[in-house]
Amino acid sequence: MPLRLILICLSLALLSACSTRQVQDSLAGATAQQLMTHSIDDLARSLPDADFAPHAGKRIHLASHFVEYTGLQNYADQRLAVELARRFDIKVVEDPLLADLQLQVFYTALGTDHSRKGFVLPIGYIPGVDDTTQIDLISLDQFHGVAEMYYFLGPSGSEQRGDVLQARTRTDAIGLPIITIPISSIDRSGEGGD
Numbered sequence: 001m002p003l004r005l006i007l008i009c010l011s012l013a014l015l016s017a018c019s020t021r022q023v024q025d026s027l028a029g030a031t032a033q034q035l036m037t038h039s040i041d042d043l044a045r046s047l048p049d050a051d052f053a054p055h056a057g058k059r060i061h062l063a064s065h066f067v068e069y070t071g072l073q074n075y076a077d078q079r080l081a082v083e084l085a086r087r088f089d090i091k092v093v094e095d096p097l098l099a100d101l102q103l104q105v106f107y108t109a110l111g112t113d114h115s116r117k118g119f120v121l122p123i124g125y126i127p128g129v130d131d132t133t134q135i136d137l138i139s140l141d142q143f144h145g146v147a148e149m150y151y152f153l154g155p156s157g158s159e160q161r162g163d164v165l166q167a168r169t170r171t172d173a174i175g176l177p178i179i180t181i182p183i184s185s186i187d188r189s190g191e192g193g194d
Helices: 002-015 030-045 049-055 071-088
Strands: 017-024 059-065 101-122 134-154 165-175 180-182
Touching: 030 071, 030 101, 030 134, 030 165, 049 071, 049 134, 059 071, 071 101, 101 165
Parallel strands: 059 101
Antiparallel strands: 017 101, 101 134, 134 165, 165 180
């Protein structure tokens, strides 16, 4: 009988193991905003010297594309423009006719996502408790900001495609029945400029 009880408990524990991923559609919280803006900053910093340094002193027209226009797209464009000017001495101009080069940026990701993996005890079956309520037995809770893009760079009509660039900023925590323990932080207050 004790062996049967152990097997039932193990089966229930395995059945309650979960792995979920949820895309966040709002930057209402400061953590989401930090994750996203730090990812965009890291993306801009990852522009390869080999592609951009040879164009120092030139004027570039930056046009960006994303599946849906958002304020994040504009923010990322502005951050790229600052990086181009500061690091490569490339001036971004509004009028494509005044530009020496064209930079077509295609953002493939600008957002946050959340995933949870682990073992939970579902308690939504108890009357008066929300159906989705659960207690973490042990779980890994990941909240990420993701910025990803590829680009075409060069004189109009003969642009060359660059590599896909990705930046991911994360904050993780271990969830236990009574406490959540942070295991990473997005605090970048000690970072300085180049």
